[in-house]
Amino acid sequence: MSKSNTILYLDGVSVSFDGFRAINNLSLVLDKGEMRAIIGPNGAGKTTMMDIVTGKTRPDEGEVFFDGQVDLTKHDEAEIAMMGIGRKFQKPTVFESHTIEENLMLALKGPRSIFPALFHRRSAAEARQIDDILGIIRVGDKRDELATNLSHGQKQWLEIGMLLAQDPKLLLVDEPVAGMTDAETEETARLLKDIARDHSVIVVEHDMHFVRELGVKVTCLHEGAVLSEGTLDFVSADERVVEVYLGR
Amino acid sequence: MITGRFFAAGADRRIAITIFMLLAVAIIVPLLNLVVSPTSAFYVPSYIVALTGKYLCYALLALALDLVWGYCGILSLGHGAFFALGGYAMGMYLMRQIGSRGVYGNPILPDFMVFLNYKELPWFWYGFDHFWVAAIMVLAVPGLLAFVFGWFAFRSRVTGVYLSIITQAMTYALLLAFFRNDMGFGGNNGLTDFKDILGFNVQADATRSALFAASAVMLALAVFVTWAIVGSKYGKLLMAVRDAESRTRFLGWRAENVKLFAFTVSAVMAGIAGALYVPQVGIINPGEFEPSNSIEVVIWAAVGGRGTIVGPIVGALLVNAGKSWFTGVLPEFWLFALGGLFVAVTLLLPKGIIGMWDSWRGNARALRAASAAEEAGTYVDPAPPKIVRAAARTPGEWSSSNPEPQPAE
């Protein structure tokens, strides 16, 4: 298949730690503007895959291409982030000792070198962007709150908000609704769907209801390789998936 | 706009006050020493001037360390090295100023070179007879070492304990190197017997007062610079790197550069401190490279309150005043006191005096600045969740353990 007009293209990717094969000849393609849900049992290599895409882990073999032509294996986290891949961690990771506003300010797209940062003054445009995002992630009222004082769910959202502030082409979202109430879960689903309108998104999630909410193509990983791919119904009908993951 | 922030209310006022006080001291103390008659109650004896001048240099060193430790979570156990290098640069200038007044009366070679029968000056001593060369070296040498060292260390993501240990290795290696007489830096005796600086006699009260004032002003300047850095977006970034390094990476920031800049600036500040220190104590020798010295600097910052600007200064002044007092009154107990201080501060005052004061006052903004968690120090049961929380707001911790959340796979 051709790499062009794919946003993310993994082919025959493998990586192993001390003999343990975390990713085993994984191939996965994401089209521009697509949102994809990835499910799979623990140890399936979901997070490792994200590590590879975001340049945290180098694959032993296989090719990883972004936006059709960029070979991601040649770049490190910062560069990849600059190219427009945003990542949200499984456990919400925000700058606890900063306010929400500052968190977003640090995430805002813009020059990433030291001296601009040193003499940086906030422009009206930036202020506006931040206001928008605050609106989107529904914490506008807490802009001066320390991130550390946010609830778990709010942290999740803040982190997503920081991704948005980066204005990436592709978002990797790792278990966005872990530890959220049903209400929050639905909110998040809506939020992601909003985002998916103008971004490509990969969501890793265990919560089947949530995945159903999203209503997008689903890939099931197992032992570092694609086990099954298709609509949620198709995948959850797949015997092997039931066997290794969903259970009878 | 920087000045704008300067006069803003809140904890920034503390900075303003500090700077003001330092500048005031820089003027008053010399006056009290030089103008007031020795009999008067207000007279400040030269011995106190020299002593406090030394303390101010220590304070500057502590502030420098705090910039990287408190705000970026890099616990450097090698800052004494930058301090000493700055000191040596200044010392070399002072040596050259002795000229033919050395015991052997050799106009070019310092005495130690004469009796180790050096025939001519080693190349790296050239130019040190000019003050400006020395001044540049004071900034350049520590800065360069820090830059090169940091460039390697941060790029290859050496963090936390490992970083601390290799910074210690660095200063230890330098210690051994400068002990060697073949190095051409006077070996164990170091550089001493200084005569004058910029043509003024280093022993003269006026010169002492001038040096004192210089130290105070330089410290004030450093406070301002640090405050400006910390207040800027870069400063926020610095703390962000401290709290969640990988997050900053995934946001596209080069964490290594962020650290490198702070580390280099801090090293330069340390170098300046050393340069001001040497003419006031009248000797620089490899002892300054002792790893234990660097560790002591850490405790100054910890006592005063790391992650604050005023804290390290207060800490340095207090601990050293205590040291002077103890070694005079209860010599045998000095080490007990110092050791006890180390333990007590880490256990009971994780935020240092300033941090304590702030949290006692419930000063919200200071809470952010001094980010060490109170309960971290005082809770007893090391139950995991608490550790995580405590750790999450303990600057030292982030650099040492991986801020990155570990997937539950």
Added chain:
Amino acid sequence: MRGNFSTITKMFSASVVAAGLLMSVPAKAADDTIKVGILHSLSGTMAISETTLKDAMLMLIDEQNAKGGLLGKKLEAVVVDPASNWPLFAEKARELISKDKVAAVFGCWTSVSRKSVLPVFSELDNILFYPVQYEGEESERNVFYTGAAPNQQAIPAVDYLMSEDGGSVKRWVLEGTDYVYPRTTNKILEAYLKAKGVAAEDIMVNYTPFGFSDWQTEVSAIKKFGSAGKKTAVVSTVNGDANVPFYKELGNQGIKAEDIPVMAFSVGEEELAGLDTAPLVGHLAAWNYFESVDTPENKKFIADWHKFIKNDKRTTNDPMEAHYIGFNMWVKAVEKAGTTDPDKVIDAMIGVSVPNLTGGYSTMMPNHHITKPVLIGEIQADGQFETVSRTPGLVMGDEWSDYLPDSKDLISDWRAPLSCGNFNVATGKCGGKGTN
């Protein structure tokens, strides 16, 4: 609760400051006593050697007070701890002189500590008594050197080894710790040996760092050097702590004193107390005093020392004798001058002569060094030295070595009108060698 707690801690620290400031206010020197400063490290690496000297001084001062003090006043010791930290030495010296107003200071061990306090003493014009054998190449108006200069230790020691009694040594290892005293001493010895016709290839010089503890390589190198068919000896300027492992390694590698004797300049009874000396019997040391010296003065001194320190095991050593001599000289000079005013006492010091512990008199020379006998001792199984050789007369400390090109023309004479520490006899000017 926590609030109170922080206040408590704050109060504590506040009180520390207060105390600190309090202490730093210059205390008016009490007029009914004469204060004597004692500037020896009580902590840190040098405490191992210097603490003993502090105690020795306290003992001497007690005895003087028992005799009725000085000029009708009691003596009062002011002890401070420079903690083996050289800048702190300078700070403490300053404190002793300007705050405590001491009449004289007895202290320092390492050259660097002395160097660091020199400017303070000349600035504030006070007196320092320096009790340790040192490298020479110095003579300050405000310092009296009661320890040995190189010619009062090194040269006679080498002479002995070259003599027939010493085993007529032909081949020399100069083993030292890498700092200024060994460097200078070895330079002097090299020049001296060559002057005595020793070939360059028969001299091996080696330096090790402070507190060096793994001597395997060095000792086997010595062994190798010693197997060239010529009688070989080691002249050791190895410093304090490094000696114990050095001697242990010598013993274990079976280097016997009969084959390759080691002549040490920094190993005294104090250092031997830390070692099992059985394997070291016959190795040598050169000092101006040994505890084993059999004189009435020494017997009394040792007895007093044991009484004072309340421990019969504690040894006496050369620097203690140096303080003994120095202190008595100072007392005499003060009585002579009738005042403790440093200027007058400094002038009065020259020519003062007091009994030393080795059955003779030591005199303060115009160059602020003293005359002493030089003793060569062999280590005995009981950790003591037995004197095997002793210079016939007293040796006068020579501050400017005649064996160093840059200092052979220099002399020191602090008597008016010359009163110069580095007078150049060649140029007839005060102030060193000048341009070469």
Added chain:
Amino acid sequence: MNLFRAIGLTLLVLLATLSSSGASEADLRGIIAKFATAKGFSETGAVVHELAATGDPAVERPLAALADGNLYIRKADSLVFVGKETGDSVELLDPLSGEKSADAAKDDIAKIKVNNTLRRVIRDALGTLTLGAKDPAVRGAAADTMFKTPDAANIEPLDAAIAKETVASVKALLEQARAASVLVSDRPDADKLAAIALIGARGDRDAVSLLTSVEANAPDAVKEAATAAIRNINSTLAFWDAGQNIWYGISLGSVLLLAAIGLAITFGVMGVINMAHGEMVMLGAYTTFVVQQVIRTSFPSLFDWSLVIALPLAFLVAALVGLAIERGVIRFLYGRPLETLLATWGVSLILQQAVRSIFGPTNQEVGNPSWMSGSFNVGQLAITWNRLWILVFALSVFAVLLYVMKRTPWGLQMRAVTANRRMASSMGIRTPWVDALTFALGSGIAGIAGVALSQIDNVSPNLGRGYIIDSFMVVVFGGVGNLWGTLVGAFSLGIVNKFLEPYAGAVLGKIVVLVLIILFIQKRPRGLFALKGRAVEA
């Protein structure tokens, strides 16, 4: 010409001609009496020779006594006795018979002074006398002394001895001694060449030393042979030197291992940056000192066992202190390693000063038991016993520790707690106690390390300081949390260090090693044996 040598020559010729029956006792006493009047070392030396010249085995006693500095003169009647110190008085024994004849206060008698040169003379003299001794070892020793001090006059007595020698090894020594003597004699060159061949075969430093001294003034033929012999001895020795270096490296490595292994637990496994580690080592050393003091005063017979007795005690002492530290300080600081650094640093200062106040700042004497003193040769490799034992000891400690960690339930719990505290505690492991005991174990091991280090280093309050940085270097270099890493790290650092030393010198060598470590950490930020994989990354 050296006076001793002159006398020696003449008298030994005399001795050779004398029948070995020996002189009458009266004569001997007559000669011995001369000690009282002898002035200075050289005269005493002369008396020694005269005594030796009698060739009477009986003179061995007074001579040996003289060498040990136990020969006294009673001031009252200037009679010569062998003295035996008993408390403050001295027991006077007859110099020949050795029977007790009187007691004397120290002041009533004068010791006959000896110095190295005199001891040497006595040793040589005894050498010739003891050729016929019963004990082969003594005969060997005698042969060896005669080898080191060759003398033409020795040839006949040696020939006689060789003739009746039965033990092969001693015979070889005797022949070498003879060869040495031949070289300095005026025998024909043919004999000398044969002798050189014989000595060349011996192939050690003494041989070189002897040959070089001969080489100087010998006829060409002999000279060439000697030079050749020296050359190939040296070439073989060069090879042995490399081996020696490796051995030194290994032994330094074993010291590093000992110093670091406790840290590998407290720091490596528990993640506590234990700056008080060095002080634990120091405590162990002081425990050894105390044990030896007690033994010296109460049970001198047990001295050789002192270390064995000290081991468990040292472990206990250090472990208890460690326990106290963990309970009192460190347990509040888990998860904040860099603060444990500060706190433990403080603790180390306190411990140091405490020891200084209790035992005083000076070094304390810790003796080497007989089985740890001296050295033996493997080929030309001189191996000192204490180094060998320390190596053995270090390795066995390592083995035991490894076993505890890997095979015992406690070790399992330990690893469980450090791997995942929460999980462990929820599985019912009492984590606080495991922590405490682990730390105690690490400290205890540091303590027993102290027992070993007391054998080669100062026992002073600063003992720990010397090792702390090196220990950290070893653990970090080897890879934190990995015992094998510590092992490999210690030995590789040791060997590298020792190979650098001869070229770079001790100081530069150490600096180079430090720089290498710094660079290495750049390459492998987690040390030599770091675990890879996501779980432990970054």
